[in-house]
Amino acid sequence: MDKSFYIANRKELYSRVGESALIVLLAGHAPRRSADAYYNFYCNRNFAYVTGACDATTQGFIFMAEKHGEDVHETLFILPPDAHAERWTGRRMKPDEARELTGIQDIAYLSEFETRFHKAASAAARLELWTDIDRLSFAEADNESVEFTNRALKAYPALESHNLLPLLKSMRTFKKPCELEAMRKAMTITREGILDMMHASKPGMYEYEYKAIFDAALTRNGVLEPAFQPIISAGNNNFCIHYYSYTGRAQDGDMILNDVGACWDNLGNDVSRGFPCNGKFSEKQRLLYTCAYNTSNYMFSIIKPGMPMASVDQTARRYCFEQLKGIGLCDKYEDVGKYMWHGGAHHVGFDTHDVVDMAHPVAPGMVFCVDIGIYCEEWGIGFRLEDNCLVLEDGCENLSRDIPRSIDEIEAEMARR
The missing domain is CATH 3.90.230.10 (Creatinase/methionine aminopeptidase superfamily)
Incomplete structure (x- = not known):
C-alpha cells in the first residue's frame, strides 16, 4: 500500500480529535508462548491502519502525534540498532526506511519516548489524551494500550482521556x-x-x-x-x-x-x-x-x-x-x-x-x-x-x-x- 494511504488516514484522524490533543498508538508485542519461545508477532491493526508499519520488525513501535490547533507534529518511535539482537531476530528498520514506509518525518528511538511524552503532556493546561481502548469484555485482562493509558493518567492526572477506537471504527467502515x-x-x-x-x-x-x-x-x-x-x-x-x-x-x-x-x-x-x-x-x-x-x-x-x-x-x-x-x-x-x-x-x-x-x-x-x-x-x-x-x-x-x-x-x- 502506498504511504499516501496512511498519510491520509492520519490527516482524517487529526480532523476528528480536539484542538489540543495527544495521540498515542502502540504496535504491541508478541506474547510469550512457553519458556523462551514466543508467538509470532501480529501488529495491532489500528496501529497498522494509521502508520503502515506492521511487519515483524515493528514490534514495540510507538506512534505519537501532538496537535495544537492546525499544527500537528507526529513521531514514530522505533527500535535502536543492536548488532547482537539482530543476529538472532533479524535486521531492524532504519530511520530512513521508516520515513519512506510511513511518510512520518520525525523518527526517534524508543528510549526517547518517555521524555518526549512528558514534554508533550506537560505543555498545555488542557490536553486530550487519545489512545486505543479496545477490549472485548470488562473481565478481559488489560492490554498494552490500556496499561499505558492507566499509567499516563496516574502520572499526569490533568490529561483528559479519550478513546480512539470509535473514531477508527468509523474510518475503517468504508474502504478506499x-x-x-x-x-x-x-x-x-x-x-x-x-x-x-x-x-x-x-x-x-x-x-x-x-x-x-x-x-x-x-x-x-x-x-x-x-x-x-x-x-x-x-x-x-x-x-x-x-x-x-x-x-x-x-x-x-x-x-x-x-x-x-x-x-x-x-x-x-x-x-x-x-x-x-x-x-x-x-x-x-x-x-x-x-x-x-x-x-x-x-x-x-x-x-x-x-x-x-x-x-x-x-x-x-x-x-x-x-x-x-x-x-x-x-x-x-x-x-x-x-x-x-x-x-x-x-x-x-x-x-x-x-x-x-x-x-x-x-x-x-x-x-x-x-x-x-x-x-x-x-x-x-x-x-x-x-x-x-x-x-x-x-x-x-x-x-x-x-x-x-x-x-x-x-x-x-x-x-x-
Missing part, C-alpha cells in the same frame, strides 16, 4: 480504492487455493492435506500468513463452527467445509465453500446447498445503500427459513436456529471480523461477508457459503463470484481432477 484493489488481489489468491483443494479432493484425504494445499497456494503467491487461521473440516467435524484440528479424514460422501482467506497489503478476504469430497453432491446435499445458494443470491439481489446492517442478517435468516421449510425441515420460523447457528454478515478488511461502526446503515464502500451456514445434524451435512460483498451506489458486487458457487460450477470444477 487502494484497499479494494488489495482485497481484489487477495481474492485471486484465495480463489487459487480453493480451486486447488477442489482439484485434489478425494475420499480418504485428511483435513491437514487440504490445509497444506491451500497454504501452498498462498505461499506460491508471496502470502506468508493468511488473513486468519483456516477452518477446514470434513464430515461431522463441520458441526464445529471454528474447527482447527485438521486431523479428520474425509469419507466418501462427506462434505468438505473450508472457511479461508488470503491477505494482501494488510487487507484480507473471508470466503467459505462447501463441496463433496468425491466431487458429486448427494440428493440431500443438493437440497441443503440449494437452500443456501438461493438465499445468498437473493441477498446479493437486494443489498443496497440505506439498509440497516442488522436487517442483512435478519433478512437472510427469514429467506433461508422459507427455503428450509420448502424441503420439509422447518415448520415455523422459530425452528430456523436449529439449522442456522451464526450470523449472516460481518465486515471484513484489516481484521477478518473488521472493527467498524455497526450502527451505520449499509453504504457505498462497505465490504462485508454474506455468510449462509446450514448445519443439519440429522442428515450429517454441514457447510457454509460465504462471499464478500462490496456495496456500490446502486446495489452491490460479489467480490468472490469467480470462486465456484453453484452446484453445477463446483461439480464441473471438481471433474477436472
Whole structure:
C-alpha cells in the first residue's frame, strides 16, 4: 500500500480529535508462548491502519502525534540498532526506511519516548489524551494500550482521556480504492487455493492435506500468513463452527467445509465453500446447498445503500427459513436456529471480523461477508457459503463470484481432477 494511504488516514484522524490533543498508538508485542519461545508477532491493526508499519520488525513501535490547533507534529518511535539482537531476530528498520514506509518525518528511538511524552503532556493546561481502548469484555485482562493509558493518567492526572477506537471504527467502515484493489488481489489468491483443494479432493484425504494445499497456494503467491487461521473440516467435524484440528479424514460422501482467506497489503478476504469430497453432491446435499445458494443470491439481489446492517442478517435468516421449510425441515420460523447457528454478515478488511461502526446503515464502500451456514445434524451435512460483498451506489458486487458457487460450477470444477 502506498504511504499516501496512511498519510491520509492520519490527516482524517487529526480532523476528528480536539484542538489540543495527544495521540498515542502502540504496535504491541508478541506474547510469550512457553519458556523462551514466543508467538509470532501480529501488529495491532489500528496501529497498522494509521502508520503502515506492521511487519515483524515493528514490534514495540510507538506512534505519537501532538496537535495544537492546525499544527500537528507526529513521531514514530522505533527500535535502536543492536548488532547482537539482530543476529538472532533479524535486521531492524532504519530511520530512513521508516520515513519512506510511513511518510512520518520525525523518527526517534524508543528510549526517547518517555521524555518526549512528558514534554508533550506537560505543555498545555488542557490536553486530550487519545489512545486505543479496545477490549472485548470488562473481565478481559488489560492490554498494552490500556496499561499505558492507566499509567499516563496516574502520572499526569490533568490529561483528559479519550478513546480512539470509535473514531477508527468509523474510518475503517468504508474502504478506499487502494484497499479494494488489495482485497481484489487477495481474492485471486484465495480463489487459487480453493480451486486447488477442489482439484485434489478425494475420499480418504485428511483435513491437514487440504490445509497444506491451500497454504501452498498462498505461499506460491508471496502470502506468508493468511488473513486468519483456516477452518477446514470434513464430515461431522463441520458441526464445529471454528474447527482447527485438521486431523479428520474425509469419507466418501462427506462434505468438505473450508472457511479461508488470503491477505494482501494488510487487507484480507473471508470466503467459505462447501463441496463433496468425491466431487458429486448427494440428493440431500443438493437440497441443503440449494437452500443456501438461493438465499445468498437473493441477498446479493437486494443489498443496497440505506439498509440497516442488522436487517442483512435478519433478512437472510427469514429467506433461508422459507427455503428450509420448502424441503420439509422447518415448520415455523422459530425452528430456523436449529439449522442456522451464526450470523449472516460481518465486515471484513484489516481484521477478518473488521472493527467498524455497526450502527451505520449499509453504504457505498462497505465490504462485508454474506455468510449462509446450514448445519443439519440429522442428515450429517454441514457447510457454509460465504462471499464478500462490496456495496456500490446502486446495489452491490460479489467480490468472490469467480470462486465456484453453484452446484453445477463446483461439480464441473471438481471433474477436472
